[in-house]
Amino acid sequence: MSFALRLGLLLALLAVTLVVSLTVGAAGLPARDVVAVLRGAGPDVARTIVLDLRLPRAVLAVLVGGALGLAGAVFQALLRNPLAEPYILGVSGGAAVGAVAALLFGAAAVPSLVPLAALAGALVAIVLVFRVASGAGGVDTRVLLLAGVVVGAFFNALILLMLTFTDADRFRAAIFWMMGSLAGARWSEIGWLAAWLLPSTLVLLVLARPFNLLAIGEDTARHLGTRVERVKRLAYFVASLLVAATVAVTGIVGFIGLIVPHALRLAWGSDHRLLLPAAFLAGAAFLLAADTLARTIAAPSELPVGVVTALIGVPLFVVLLRRRNA
Amino acid sequence: MRRHRASLLAVTALAALAACDARPEPAADLRAGPETGSARRVISLVPSVTDLIVALDASDRLIARTDYDEHPVLDTLPSAGEGLTPNVEWLVAQQPDLVIAWPDEQGRGVVARLERLGVPVMPVRLESVAEVAAVTRRLGHALGLAGRARALADSITAGLDSVAASVRGLPRPSVLYVVGVDAPWAAAPGSFMHELIVIAGGSNAAPADGPAWVQLSLEEVVRRAPDFVFTPAHGDGDAAVRALAGAPGWRELEAARQGRVVAVDGALFDRPGPRLPEAAARLADVLHPERP
Numbered sequence: 231m232s233f234a235l236r237l238g239l240l241l242a243l244l245a246v247t248l249v250v251s252l253t254v255g256a257a258g259l260p261a262r263d264v265v266a267v268l269r270g271a272g273p274d275v276a277r278t279i280v281l282d283l284r285l286p287r288a289v290l291a292v293l294v295g296g297a298l299g300l301a302g303a304v305f306q307a308l309l310r311n312p313l314a315e316p317y318i319l320g321v322s323g324g325a326a327v328g329a330v331a332a333l334l335f336g337a338a339a340v341p342s343l344v345p346l347a348a349l350a351g352a353l354v355a356i357v358l359v360f361r362v363a364s365g366a367g368g369v370d371t372r373v374l375l376l377a378g379v380v381v382g383a384f385f386n387a388l389i390l391l392m393l394t395f396t397d398a399d400r401f402r403a404a405i406f407w408m409m410g411s412l413a414g415a416r417w418s419e420i421g422w423l424a425a426w427l428l429p430s431t432l433v434l435l436v437l438a439r440p441f442n443l444l445a446i447g448e449d450t451a452r453h454l455g456t457r458v459e460r461v462k463r464l465a466y467f468v469a470s471l472l473v474a475a476t477v478a479v480t481g482i483v484g485f486i487g488l489i490v491p492h493a494l495r496l497a498w499g500s501d502h503r504l505l506l507p508a509a510f511l512a513g514a515a516f517l518l519a520a521d522t523l524a525r526t527i528a529a530p531s532e533l534p535v536g537v538v539t540a541l542i543g544v545p546l547f548v549v550l551l552r553r554r555n556a
Numbered sequence: 557m558r559r560h561r562a563s564l565l566a567v568t569a570l571a572a573l574a575a576c577d578a579r580p581e582p583a584a585d586l587r588a589g590p591e592t593g594s595a596r597r598v599i600s601l602v603p604s605v606t607d608l609i610v611a612l613d614a615s616d617r618l619i620a621r622t623d624y625d626e627h628p629v630l631d632t633l634p635s636a637g638e639g640l641t642p643n644v645e646w647l648v649a650q651q652p653d654l655v656i657a658w659p660d661e662q663g664r665g666v667v668a669r670l671e672r673l674g675v676p677v678m679p680v681r682l683e684s685v686a687e688v689a690a691v692t693r694r695l696g697h698a699l700g701l702a703g704r705a706r707a708l709a710d711s712i713t714a715g716l717d718s719v720a721a722s723v724r725g726l727p728r729p730s731v732l733y734v735v736g737v738d739a740p741w742a743a744a745p746g747s748f749m750h751e752l753i754v755i756a757g758g759s760n761a762a763p764a765d766g767p768a769w770v771q772l773s774l775e776e777v778v779r780r781a782p783d784f785v786f787t788p789a790h791g792d793g794d795a796a797v798r799a800l801a802g803a804p805g806w807r808e809l810e811a812a813r814q815g816r817v818v819a820v821d822g823a824l825f826d827r828p829g830p831r832l833p834e835a836a837a838r839l840a841d842v843l844h845p846e847r848p
Contacts, residue, residue, distance in 0.1 A: 257649030275651055278673055283645045397767040398741070399660045406641070413644070414665055416672075530646035531637035 233504045240511035244292070247515045251288045251522040252280060256529035286415040287525075291518040293423055294412070294476045295486055297431070299513015302487030303494075303505050304434055304469040307441040308462060309375050316473040316487035319378030319466075323385030324355025325477040330389050330404045334396050344407070345419070345478040352474030355381060360466065368459040374466070409534040410481035412521050419479050430472045431510065437465055438502040445500060484536045486513050486520075489543045496550045516543070594700040595654035595676075599647060601639040604682050605656050606630070607829035608692050611708055614699050619650055626823065644669050654698055656680050682828045683768065685751045689713055692830075708830065715833025716755055719840050722847045723757025729783035729843055731758035732772075737803050740777065744770045748828040756839035757847070758784065774805030781810060784843060785817045788826060793819030818842050 253264050257279050266272035267280040301316040308314070317323075328351020332344050362377035363369055389408075393401055440461040443451035452458050476483075490513045494505055520538040527533065598617045600606040603624040609615060610627050621630040622639035634650075636642050640663060647655060652675060659667050659679035670677045678698060680691055689709040696705020733749045734740040743749030745760065746768030753760050761782040762770055772780075785806070789796035796819040801812040811817055824835050840847060 256643045256646035259649070275649060279645050279648055282673055283648065398769060402640075403660070414669065525643065525645070530635070530643040532641060532643050 236498060236504060237507055237511060240508055240515065244511055244515040244518070247518045247522070248288055248292070251291075251518050252284050254522060254526050255279065255284055256526060286417055286420060287412050287521065288518055290412050290415040290420050290423070290480065291521045292514040293420065293427055294480050294483065295517025296510040296514035297427055297472045297476045298483065298487040298517070299490040299509040299511075300431060300434055300506060301469045301473045302513070303491035303502070303509035304437075304441070304465055305487070306491055307444060307502060308465045308469070309371050310445070311375060312492065313488075314375070315485075316469070317477075317482065317484070318382070319374065319470065320355040320359050320382035320385060321352045321470050321473045322477050322482045323382040323389075324358075325349070325352040325474060326408055326482065327351045327385045327388050327392075328354075329407050329478075329481070330392055333404045333407060334392055334400050336400075348481075349474055349478040351385075352470075352477060355385065356467065356470040356474065369462050369466070371462065406534075407481045410483040410536045411532075412480055412517075412535055413525070413532065423475055423479055426475045427472065430468050433464065433468050434472070435506050437461060438506050441465075441502040441506075442500075445502075482536065483517065483539060485539045485543045486517055489547045490516055493547055493550050496554050593697060593702075595698050597650070597652045598654045598656070598699070599636060599650060599652045600656040601636060601642055602656055602658050602680050602682065603639070604688075604827035604829035605680050605691065605695065607827060607831070608688075608695055608708070609699070611830035612692075612695065612699065612701055612704055614701060617699060619652060620647075642666060644673070648673060648675060652676075654678060682748070683746070684748050685716060685755075685828070685832060688748075688828050688830075688832060712830060712832055716836055719833060719836040720755045720757075723840055723844050726757055726844050726847065728757055728759040730761040730780070731784045731786065731839075731843070732761045732777065732780065732782040733786045734772070734777075734800075735788060737800055737806070738774070740772055741769045742772050744768055748832075749825070752825075752832070752836050752839055755836045756843055758839065758843050778805055778808055783811060783816060785809070785811050786820050786825075786839065786842075787817070788822035789819040790822040793821070 252268070253259075253261055259276050259279060263272050263276040264280055267277050272280075298316050302314070305314040305316060305318060306312065309318075325348040329344050329348035331351075332347035359374065359377045359381050360369070362381065363374035365373075389404075393404060396404070440451065440456045440458075443454055443456050444458065444461065448458050451461075473487075491505065491509045494508050494512055498504060498508065517535070517539065520542060521535045523542070524533045524535040524538045527538075596617055597619045598609065599620045600609060600618065601622055603622060606618065606621065606625050607627070609618060610629060615627070615629045618630065618633060620636045621633045623635050623637060624639060625635075636646065640658060640660075642657075644666065647670065654676050655670055656678045657663055657667050657670070657680070659681060663679075667677050667679050678694070680694075682688060682691055689712060692705050692709040692712070693702070696702040696708075699705075731753045733743040733753060735742075742762040743753070743760070744762040744766055745764045750760050750762070750768075761780045762772070763776075785800065787796055787800050797817050800806050801809075801817040806812055806817070809817075820835075820838060824831055824838070
């Protein structure tokens with residue numbers, strides 16, 4: 231099966247998921263109303279529900295899921311460690327420190343403050359981890375991994391410290407933020423997220439060939455003409471910024487960035503020219519499906535989307551893993 | 557290279573999808589606001605406000621309830637879930653002309669989202685006795701039942717005043733109202749429970765300089781040695797008392813030895829609504845059995 235065909239398959243899967251996601255929901259709209267709305271007609275309530283609630287949420291799921299899938303694949307390639315995932319280098323920890331601090335100081339009154347604080351926290355984490363890991367000889371990815379993990383642990387301690395001294399209201403708001411949610415999807419945020427995602431995604435996709443060489447070994451890659459340090463730095467910063475933007479908007483959505491790239495690797499091998507775009511498309515479809523379940527399965531209540539990604543993702547992954555080892 | 561182009565196309569298509577900004581203009585029929593004073597399709601996500609609406613004899617205006625509303629007249633209504641994190645899509649689909657929501661740190665997001673969609677929202681935080689009367693009047697306004705609401709607010713206030721009058725001049729035993737056993741949360745000044753304690757002729761043993769609900773260590777509980785401990789129970793009150801009065805720390809209290817650890821009906825005490833005078837009287841009966 232050619233690369234284009236496989237990506238086409240994933241794109242079709244994403245499209246089907248998108249259609250399902252727009253059709254189902256707590257409101258139980260008849261499918262014919264949804265179709266009418268998509269053709270520019272339909273009852274007003276159905277228009278509000280489909281166009282103002284379901285569509286932005288679905289688009290946000292596609293962008294965030296795609297970004298996390300892609301970033302996971304990039305971190306796994308960069309760190310050459312199967313446990314690598316988008317949050318492993320402390321980006322989410324930094325974002326959470328920013329968001330929780332903002333929530334505890336009452337920033338919930340100004341909705342855009344929390345994502346900005348999260349973004350600021352993530353940027354601090356990105357720079358801090360990089361400074362710790364970079365030495366005279368460039369960036370040692372093993373040190374980078376360690377630096378990310380310990381900086382993340384430090385941030386976690388900070389979060390717990392802050393939560394200890396807060397009231398029940400803000401405690402709950404902070405915990406909910408950390409569980410991640412797509413419920414607050416707004417076109418303005420989606421707009422700037424898309425503007426941030428598009429160039430980052432393109433840069434990372436272009437790095438596919440250097441990643442293939444890096445996978446063989448840094449020295450080999452260097453001999454074959456790859457500017458290894460530059461690739462590592464570029465991959466680290468661009469992927470981290472990608473993750474930072476998604477965390478700022480949706481909070482922490484676990485497991486996608488770990489499982490999706492691994493599943494694709496198990497199924498289709500490790501050629502990053504296929505793996506990277508496939509991880510974007512599969513991540514997008516997976517998060518969209520998970521969020522659709524999260525908002526329908528216990529309707530009218532909602533489950534945290536991170537719970538659903540783990541509950542579906544882990545068994546699926548185990549099946550793939552066992553089939554591979556059989 | 558062709559492979560790259562396919563993936564780039566996919567990504568661009570997604571970005572284009574994201575860029576096509578759908579119209580944020582809300583549906584016109586959802587616009588009629590609470591100022592019209594005749595809300596007919598009301599969803600209250602705040603149980604104590606739901607109680608007030610029922611007390612106003614306006615339960616026919618309610619089109620949904622939460623999992624915490626157990627009033628029999630609401631049994632047939634669909635539930636919006638636990639109320640604090642409602643599903644906005646579900647709410648919109650019920651076509652309410654008024655949603656009453658709790659605007660805490662998190663609820664504000666829900667309020668903002670509903671407002672963006674043109675659903676009229678009345679944010680209500682009920683945390684003091686005075687707010688109960690004020691919210692009752694606001695509700696009367698929104699429902700076009702101002703007279704009835706005034707009467708209800710006045711009767712709540714009068715009921716509390718008469719409890720306060722009945723304990724005037726009596727000594728004030730110290731009281732802790734706690735939720736939880738190992739790391740209990742205590743009602744402190746700023747909470748309506750604190751007001752009820754004072755109205756019922758007690759003095760609150762919880763620290764006054766912290767938040768409205770404060771988490772106390774067991775050492776702090778023992779040090780403060782309250783004369784009475786109240787705890788809300790849903791169902792088996794005796795079991796709640798046994799669990800609390802027998803727990804480490806608590807069982808050292810004089811109050812535990814004297815049988816002054818008392819369970820109160822959670823359904824009555826968890827919500828500052830129309831039954832506040834009843835709750836205050838219940839506390840006063842325990843603190844001052846001698847009162848007239």
